[in-house]
Amino acid sequence: MANENIGRIVAVGSGKGGVGKSTVTALLALAAARQGLKAGILDADITGPSIPKLFGLEGLPAPTGDRPEPAVTKAGIRVMSINLLLDDPTKPVVWRGPMVGSVITQFYTDIDWGKLDYLFIDLPPGTSDAPLSVMQSIPVDGFLLVTSPQELSVLVVEKAAAMTKMLEVPLLGLVENMAWLKCPDCGKRIDLFGKSHAGTLESSYGAPLWATLPVEPEVTALADAGKMDRYADHEVLDTLF
Amino acid sequence: MANENIGRIVAVGSGKGGVGKSTVTALLALAAARQGLKAGILDADITGPSIPKLFGLEGLPAPTGDRPEPAVTKAGIRVMSINLLLDDPTKPVVWRGPMVGSVITQFYTDIDWGKLDYLFIDLPPGTSDAPLSVMQSIPVDGFLLVTSPQELSVLVVEKAAAMTKMLEVPLLGLVENMAWLKCPDCGKRIDLFGKSHAGTLESSYGAPLWATLPVEPEVTALADAGKMDRYADHEVLDTLF
Numbered sequence A, B: 001m002a003n004e005n006i007g008r009i010v011a012v013g014s015g016k017g018g019v020g021k022s023t024v025t026a027l028l029a030l031a032a033a034r035q036g037l038k039a040g041i042l043d044a045d046i047t048g049p050s051i052p053k054l055f056g057l058e059g060l061p062a063p064t065g066d067r068p069e070p071a072v073t074k075a076g077i078r079v080m081s082i083n084l085l086l087d088d089p090t091k092p093v094v095w096r097g098p099m100v101g102s103v104i105t106q107f108y109t110d111i112d113w114g115k116l117d118y119l120f121i122d123l124p125p126g127t128s129d130a131p132l133s134v135m136q137s138i139p140v141d142g143f144l145l146v147t148s149p150q151e152l153s154v155l156v157v158e159k160a161a162a163m164t165k166m167l168e169v170p171l172l173g174l175v176e177n178m179a180w181l182k183c184p185d186c187g188k189r190i191d192l193f194g195k196s197h198a199g200t201l202e203s204s205y206g207a208p209l210w211a212t213l214p215v216e217p218e219v220t221a222l223a224d225a226g227k228m229d230r231y232a233d234h235e236v237l238d239t240l241f
């Protein structure tokens, strides 16, 4: 059932909602695209229509072959999400029931993604059964944990490490989101919540710090407007990929 | 069952954990104390030992009368928490079962708080049964909702408004926490996440903006060290009370 056209598959998870996991997934895809790589996002987070909404996607293209094709953002990132099957992909819909898991699995097996260097999976938040069963149904090459400084804790990293160890998936690292910001007047880099603890966690859990991202008004504004393709902070993108 | 020695009782709630509800409850008590008022905190949040931990409380004092007395912080704030009944009140313990609700109710009926102008209740997070049943067992005069800008939403305020309306408790207002910060170099006030939405919510829900608090390294540091009594930003305290 392996999809021969897809290169590496990286799952993006979080200890709980609200840390910016979907936003960071979008930034990872933009960072890969900036490097000239072909990137896709498989939206497995049924808690909300984030990925289609972030990119202002309206629906799926008409199929040109015998298999359905993903939507494509303005930056060329391919996206598949249950929400793209709705009239209004940006409206929140509660998805439930035994069909959801198999629909998400089919996004991997039955969608014609074309040739992809990287496929990022936006997992359901948390370390419950939901993200676990997605990673049991789709062959994942690595896992990134998104945290925010006040939410980052030994417990969160332990649970993610236990989950990835059980699945035999490498825990590639932590992405600490909304960890600092730049003063718009004087340019000073201001750490929120004191120094990041992620450095100490690296030694305790073999979970390296993958990137530490700022709170950026540009992110909030583009996310709200559905125009994430326009995000252009190269300094930040270059730390992600 | 009314406790004649207690003045106004203000319950402090949140849409979900992690927005700083316990921290804000502590700041409210400190703000009242700064005004020369006698303040107490009834810790009804069994998800963690926050209130005793914030103030570095070690246990209960030996009783001097026929009823148990609360712990007292260095700033003179009285505190009662299930965690103060343990050997180590700062260690996280999972409290469950039908006894918990009645123990919390007894903190109101059977504890000798002495004369209090204000008693703040640190509610369990969220708008589920847990905060609801606390407010059904203890006569509350008002309710404050703590939010953070990225968590603040119409849905959260609606749920809190529905809960307080059903209980016939006034929704005194929203405390937007971690909404801005001051650049330590140039002093510029930087709004996180764009302009606060709390202003528009006021007109939609009759939930006024009670206060908008900054992310402050002083808060994180004192909270972590169990020394919240030393918090001395008068500008912030004066907006809370």
Ligand SMILES: Nc1ncnc2c1ncn2[C@@H]1O[C@H](COP(=O)(O)OP(=O)(O)O)[C@@H](O)[C@H]1O
Pocket: A014, A016, A017, A018, A019, A020, A021, A022, A023, A024, A050, A125, A177, A178, A213, A214, A215, A216, A217, A219, A220, A223, A224, B150, B193
């Ligand atoms: N680095 C950032 N800077 C500014 N806003 C951010 C950043 N990361 C996330 N956000 C905002 O925070 C909110 C939550 O992000 P989201 O990706 O939906 O979180 P999650 O997927 O973890 O629930 C969104 O409004 C998003 O625009």
Ligand SMILES: Nc1ncnc2c1ncn2[C@@H]1O[C@H](COP(=O)(O)OP(=O)(O)O)[C@@H](O)[C@H]1O
Pocket: A150, A193, B014, B016, B017, B018, B019, B020, B021, B022, B023, B024, B050, B125, B177, B178, B213, B214, B215, B216, B217, B219, B220, B223, B224
């Ligand atoms: N205004 C603030 N500035 C800096 N840190 C804060 C602020 N408010 C809360 N925090 C920190 O955020 C974390 C969560 O706060 P807490 O009060 O435990 O949240 P809740 O009770 O909503 O779960 C704590 O580490 C606390 O020290």
Ligand SMILES: [Zn+2]
Pocket: A183, A184, A185, A186, A187, A188, B183, B184, B185, B186, B187, B188
């Ligand atoms: Zn500055």
